[in-house]
Amino acid sequence: MTLPAALAAELAALLGDGWRTDDAAREAQAGDDSRRHALPDAVALPRTREQVVALVRACRAHRIPIVARGAGTGTTGAAVPTLGGIAVSFARMNRILDVRAADRCAVVEPGVLNGELQTALQPHGLFWPPDPSSAELCSIGGNLATNAGGPRAVKYGATRDNVLGLVAVTGAGELIRCGGAYTKCSSGFDLTRLIVGSEGTLALIVEATLKLAPRPQAQAGLRAFYRDAASAAAAVSRLMAQPVVPAMLEFMDRRSLELLRRNGSDVPEAGAMLLVEADGGFDALPDILAALGAAADGDGLLDMDVAQDGMARDRLWAARRALSPALRSIAPGKINEDVVVPVSRIPDLVAGVEALADEHALTIVSFGHAGNGNLHVNILYHPDDADETARARMALPRIFDLALALGGALSGEHGIGLSKRGFMARAFDPATLEAMRAVKRALDPDGILNPGKLLPDV
Amino acid sequence: MTLPAALAAELAALLGDGWRTDDAAREAQAGDDSRRHALPDAVALPRTREQVVALVRACRAHRIPIVARGAGTGTTGAAVPTLGGIAVSFARMNRILDVRAADRCAVVEPGVLNGELQTALQPHGLFWPPDPSSAELCSIGGNLATNAGGPRAVKYGATRDNVLGLVAVTGAGELIRCGGAYTKCSSGFDLTRLIVGSEGTLALIVEATLKLAPRPQAQAGLRAFYRDAASAAAAVSRLMAQPVVPAMLEFMDRRSLELLRRNGSDVPEAGAMLLVEADGGFDALPDILAALGAAADGDGLLDMDVAQDGMARDRLWAARRALSPALRSIAPGKINEDVVVPVSRIPDLVAGVEALADEHALTIVSFGHAGNGNLHVNILYHPDDADETARARMALPRIFDLALALGGALSGEHGIGLSKRGFMARAFDPATLEAMRAVKRALDPDGILNPGKLLPDV
Numbered sequence: 001m002t003l004p005a006a007l008a009a010e011l012a013a014l015l016g017d018g019w020r021t022d023d024a025a026r027e028a029q030a031g032d033d034s035r036r037h038a039l040p041d042a043v044a045l046p047r048t049r050e051q052v053v054a055l056v057r058a059c060r061a062h063r064i065p066i067v068a069r070g071a072g073t074g075t076t077g078a079a080v081p082t083l084g085g086i087a088v089s090f091a092r093m094n095r096i097l098d099v100r101a102a103d104r105c106a107v108v109e110p111g112v113l114n115g116e117l118q119t120a121l122q123p124h125g126l127f128w129p130p131d132p133s134s135a136e137l138c139s140i141g142g143n144l145a146t147n148a149g150g151p152r153a154v155k156y157g158a159t160r161d162n163v164l165g166l167v168a169v170t171g172a173g174e175l176i177r178c179g180g181a182y183t184k185c186s187s188g189f190d191l192t193r194l195i196v197g198s199e200g201t202l203a204l205i206v207e208a209t210l211k212l213a214p215r216p217q218a219q220a221g222l223r224a225f226y227r228d229a230a231s232a233a234a235a236v237s238r239l240m241a242q243p244v245v246p247a248m249l250e251f252m253d254r255r256s257l258e259l260l261r262r263n264g265s266d267v268p269e270a271g272a273m274l275l276v277e278a279d280g281g282f283d284a285l286p287d288i289l290a291a292l293g294a295a296a297d298g299d300g301l302l303d304m305d306v307a308q309d310g311m312a313r314d315r316l317w318a319a320r321r322a323l324s325p326a327l328r329s330i331a332p333g334k335i336n337e338d339v340v341v342p343v344s345r346i347p348d349l350v351a352g353v354e355a356l357a358d359e360h361a362l363t364i365v366s367f368g369h370a371g372n373g374n375l376h377v378n379i380l381y382h383p384d385d386a387d388e389t390a391r392a393r394m395a396l397p398r399i400f401d402l403a404l405a406l407g408g409a410l411s412g413e414h415g416i417g418l419s420k421r422g423f424m425a426r427a428f429d430p431a432t433l434e435a436m437r438a439v440k441r442a443l444d445p446d447g448i449l450n451p452g453k454l455l456p457d458v
Numbered sequence: 459m460t461l462p463a464a465l466a467a468e469l470a471a472l473l474g475d476g477w478r479t480d481d482a483a484r485e486a487q488a489g490d491d492s493r494r495h496a497l498p499d500a501v502a503l504p505r506t507r508e509q510v511v512a513l514v515r516a517c518r519a520h521r522i523p524i525v526a527r528g529a530g531t532g533t534t535g536a537a538v539p540t541l542g543g544i545a546v547s548f549a550r551m552n553r554i555l556d557v558r559a560a561d562r563c564a565v566v567e568p569g570v571l572n573g574e575l576q577t578a579l580q581p582h583g584l585f586w587p588p589d590p591s592s593a594e595l596c597s598i599g600g601n602l603a604t605n606a607g608g609p610r611a612v613k614y615g616a617t618r619d620n621v622l623g624l625v626a627v628t629g630a631g632e633l634i635r636c637g638g639a640y641t642k643c644s645s646g647f648d649l650t651r652l653i654v655g656s657e658g659t660l661a662l663i664v665e666a667t668l669k670l671a672p673r674p675q676a677q678a679g680l681r682a683f684y685r686d687a688a689s690a691a692a693a694v695s696r697l698m699a700q701p702v703v704p705a706m707l708e709f710m711d712r713r714s715l716e717l718l719r720r721n722g723s724d725v726p727e728a729g730a731m732l733l734v735e736a737d738g739g740f741d742a743l744p745d746i747l748a749a750l751g752a753a754a755d756g757d758g759l760l761d762m763d764v765a766q767d768g769m770a771r772d773r774l775w776a777a778r779r780a781l782s783p784a785l786r787s788i789a790p791g792k793i794n795e796d797v798v799v800p801v802s803r804i805p806d807l808v809a810g811v812e813a814l815a816d817e818h819a820l821t822i823v824s825f826g827h828a829g830n831g832n833l834h835v836n837i838l839y840h841p842d843d844a845d846e847t848a849r850a851r852m853a854l855p856r857i858f859d860l861a862l863a864l865g866g867a868l869s870g871e872h873g874i875g876l877s878k879r880g881f882m883a884r885a886f887d888p889a890t891l892e893a894m895r896a897v898k899r900a901l902d903p904d905g906i907l908n909p910g911k912l913l914p915d916v
Contacts, residue, residue: 102695102802103831125699147644158642160651161619172896174889181800184616184830184870186605186655187878187885188912189894193618193651197644214701237560241583243672243739281701281749287741342639344560372642373561412642420645427645431632435901436647438630442896454646 003041003086007062011044011086014054018045018092029069029087033134034419036077040067040087047092049167049175049206056204056448057173059086065451068200070142071113073134075336076417078146078199078453085448088204090141096120097207103181104212105164110141110205117210126212129156132413133324144205147197149413151248154240154371155279158413160196162211168195168203171444181209194439199415200450202443216279219247220289223316224296224304228271229253229350231300235274236343236370238295244288248277249371253350255357256323256367263326265319270302272350274370275320277313323367330363331380335392337399337420341408343373352402353377360391374412400426416454424456461499461544465520469502469544472512476503476550487527487545491592492877494535498525498545505550507625507633507664514662514906515631517544523909526658528600529571531592533794534875536604536657536911543906546662548599554578555665561639562670563622568599568663575668584670587614590871591782602663605655607871609706612698612829613737616871618654620669626653626661629902639667652897657873658908660901674737677705678747681774682754682762686729687711687808689758693732694801694828696753702746706735707829711808713815714781714825721784723777728760730808732828733778735771778825785823789838793850795857795878799866801831810860811835818849832870858884874912882914 012019020026020043031037041064046052059066065085072079081087094111101124108117114128115136121127130143131150142148144166149158156162165179168191178191195203226232232251239246252260252273260267267273276296278288289306296304307313327334341349350366357364368376377399381392400410400423410420410427424433436455440447470477478484478501489495499522504510517524523543530537539545552569559582566575572586573594579585588601589608600606602624607616614620623637626649636649653661684690690709697704710718710731718725725731734754736746744766751764765771785792799807808824815822826834835857839850858868858881868878868885882891894913898905 100800100802101699103800104698105800147648149642149644153642158644160648170889170893172893174893176890176893177887178890180867181865182798182831182867182870184607184611184798184827184832185867186607186616186869186871186873187798187867188874188882189656189660189897190605190618190651190654191890191893191897193648194897196648198647202647214699216701240562241559241672243674243737244742279701281745283745284702284742287739287745291739340640340642340645342558342561342563344558369642373640374642407639409638409640409643409645411644412640413644415644416646424646429635431628432634432636432649435628435630435632435634435649438900439647439649439652439897442900443893 004062007058010058014051015044029089032072032074032079034075034077036080038080038082040081041084042086044086044088045092052169052204052206053173053175056169059448060173060446063446066448067450068204070139071137073138074142074146075414076419078415078417083451099124100181105181106210106212108140108208112140114138114140114143125215127215128210129162129213130159141205144196144208145199146415151250151369154249155245155247156213160193163192163196163208164211165209166192166195166205167207168205170203171449199454201454217281218285219277219279220285220308221277221313221316222293222304222306224274225268225270225302226272227300227302230347232272232274233346235296235298240371242295244291246276246292247279250275250320251370252367255365259326260319260322265322267319268303327378331382333381333383335379335396337377338374338412338414339377339403339408340412341373341403341406345406348406356395356398360395362391362395421456462520465516468516472509473502487547490530490532490537492533492535494538496538496540498539499542500544502544502546503550510627510662510664511631511633514627517906518631518904521904524906525908526662528597529595531596532600532604533872534877536873536875541909557582558639563639564668564670566598566666570598572596572598572601583673585673586668587620587671588617599663602654602666603657604873609708609827612707613703613705614671618651621650621654621666622669623667624650624653624663625665626663628661629907657912659912675739676743677735677737678743678766679735679771679774680751680762680764682732683726683728683760684730685758688805690730690732691804693754693756698829700753702749704734704750705737708733708778709828710825713823717784718777718780723780725777726761785836789840791839791841793837793854795835796832796870796872797835797861797866798870799831799861799864803864806864814853814856818853820849820853879914
């Protein structure tokens with residue numbers, strides 16, 4: 001695609017040095033962590049919401065695609081400009097506008113990094129709950145676009161649960177304001193939570209009011225090893241059914257543990273492991289930990305370690321942190337999907353994935369956020385082995401079908417983007433997809449916002 | 459309006475004894491707790507989702523309005539069929555389809571009463587958090603339509619925060635399915651939370667998957683009296699900034715306390731009162747209560763009572779329960795609005811309301827859910843006093859303007875319906891209202907679902 005000269009001239013005048021058509025700038029906005037790649041025709045780096053409004057209106061007049069970009073850490077290709085057009089980077093709209101400690105909220109521009117915000121909140125004794133593994137590098141705008149999660153979501157919710165209001169520019173080029181610095185609202189349609197998770201296909205977020213949580217005084221944790229995934233999943237249900245919600249509740253399957261042992265980690269032979277973390281006041285924590293320990297105990301428990309202090313806790317989490325590098329050590333190729341199932345169906349998911357691994361002669365490793373039923377299923381393969389690569393690609397739709405058959409969903413925190421778009425028609429019936437398309441047309445009548453993402457072609 | 463004969467015949471055949479045109483049936487669906495009243499032309503009592511689909515398609519073909527009805531306990535007129543047409547009562551779709559304790563969710567039809575569900579959940583050690591004051595009588599469908607709240611919302615969230623999935627029939631007559639028995643999802647647009655709180659204007663909910671919480675072992679509470687609203691509000695901010703979230707955090711202003719004293723309640727002279735409740739395990743509760751007590755203490759605190767056991771707690775809450783009857787004792791007319799402001803602006807709201815009461819020579823009593831900044835502002839008047847009634851009506855828009863000027867919203871839990879529809883253009887700019895209208899047209903292209911509610915006329 002070549003941009004219309006009139007549009008390029010208009011946007012160059014609007015954005016000044018925030019309008020870039022050079023190769024380096026375009027290349028910097030071409031990819032994400034899905035390893036997909038496509039060059040935009042130009043890059044816009046607006047500094048103000050007024051520039052974003054003018055940009056969208058100009059692109060709309062010329063029917064030119066707009067792809068919103070945060071830090072490019074997404075895993076689904078949602079931020080890759082596959083149809084060219086203009087990549088809008090929010091790197092220059094990166095101010096923390098207000099920290100309202102008494103109202104437990106912060107007002108930010110989308111280019112603020114998650115990690116920057118957490119640092120700024122520390123002196124206030126507050127934090128923003130979403131904690132994707134890329135937290136140090138990823139932008140709040142990207143967190144909002146994908147409804148990002150992380151281990152803390154089991155207690156504190158994912159991004160959608162931690163946003164109070166938005167200012168956004170729709171595909172119609174209109175600036176809308178929804179929600180605000182309050183935690184309860186029955187006033188009109190909830191456009192805030194509609195736009196969160198819509199992957200830049202409905203509106204460009206230019207400001208967000210984020211719900212903050214008080215930092216707990218302390219954390220403590222335990223890890224428990226089980227005979228098999230079924231007994232670990234039963235423990236997950238018990239842990240989620242008692243009144244003290246764990247702050248994190250992570251699962252690792254038998255293959256994850258094998259892999260860690262092979263790489264020298266100090267974990268015993270077991271069918272599954274749970275990492276359970278509690279947070280709270282210094283005084284309350286021993287009781288909380290005792291309650292979680294009691295719930296973790298039950299049929300199939302092999303062994304349990306409790307970590308009361310920070311160093312012991314770091315030891316427990318070391319295994320979890322060692323897992324991703326360990327995955328790379330056995331195969332350079334990895335398809336990492338983050339399906340969701342009802343908590344009670346985790347054993348069926350794990351057993352089903354093991355059966356698919358056997359059937360396709362693949363190594364598949366499952367671990368993740370058990371309290372939300374959100375497991376990362378990692379198919380490992382050697383990209384230079386054409387046959388293994390083909391088997392990996394064949395297994396993938398079977399994994400989605402399995403999660404859906406168990407009453408689950410395609411993604412718990414990564415989103416759909418390009419990589420799961422082809423599976424949306426398996427997840428939703430035609431009427432529901434058509435309702436989503438109607439909502440898309442309502443807010444982006446000319447289809448210029450991130451075309452070709454999230455929703456499948458008709 | 460007279461219904462087209464073909465439509466009436468079609469629906470009579472579809473619904474059998476669930477099709478009613480007699481006066482008694484129409485009268486039963488004519489009002490709500492706003493004391494507005496308008497007869498529908500007919501009443502439909504479907505038993506199945508298939509009947510709801512057929513009903514909507516038939517009404518759409520004839521452009522006949524449909525007003526969804528729960529138990530009629532709403533306070534805004536949202537369920538009053540002001541334009542006639544068909545009132546769809548969900549009284550016969552009242553089954554609890556599944557309680558999935560291991561997944562901490564329940565699947566229900568919309569006609570189930572909130573109180574019935576709580577009773578059914580008790581043996582499982584679970585509850586559904588929304589607790590509007592009408593909980594014994596109101597339907598889950600109505601809770602979903604209004605995004606109902608209640609005191610527990612400060613810890614557990616309002617209805618929107620406690621719904622995982624919906625099956626609904628759009629105004630296009632299409633059955634859609636969104637969400638499910640999982641707590642984390644990044645898969646397509648969140649139609650679930652869009653439909654919750656839309657007051658029957660986007661879709662008719664025929665099934666909901668509700669997020670449940672474990673019943674705490676015990677509750678304990680404290681009440682604290684303050685010199686003035688400002689010092690009470692500062693305590694609210696302190697309470698919300700420490701790690702133990704109160705299970706309830708209720709506020710009463712000076713006039714509420716005067717009224718209670720006048721009616722014989724055992725409360726001292728004070729500028730404001732907070733009722734703070736904690737819940738948790740037996741062992742943890744003393745520490746939790748100590749933390750809340752420490753946060754409640756501060757400048758302007760006059761007195762504090764702590765209730766560790768059930769009887770003492772009932773005594774504390776007796777004053778809160780005595781308030782609504784006391785309001786009726788001084789004036790038979792009451793305009794009860796439930797504005798929201800940021801927590802830090804509660805003192806400004808209370809002071810502003812007191813100034814408006816003086817200016818208009820009215821008694822206005824404010825109390826409510828302080829942890830969410832959601833106060834019930836009650837204008838008391840004698841309906842047979844024309845001048846006082848006129849002053850009450852004049853004060854109302856000033857209260858909404860005050861809440862909006864403080865960065866708040868029109869309603870925290872009652873919704874908009876008819877009564878606040880005329881104020882929506884004060885709360886939202888034209889572009890945001892137009893975005894809501896576009897979403898409305900997307901899901902209800904012919905505008906047959908609850909016309910004349912929530913959104914103002916263009």
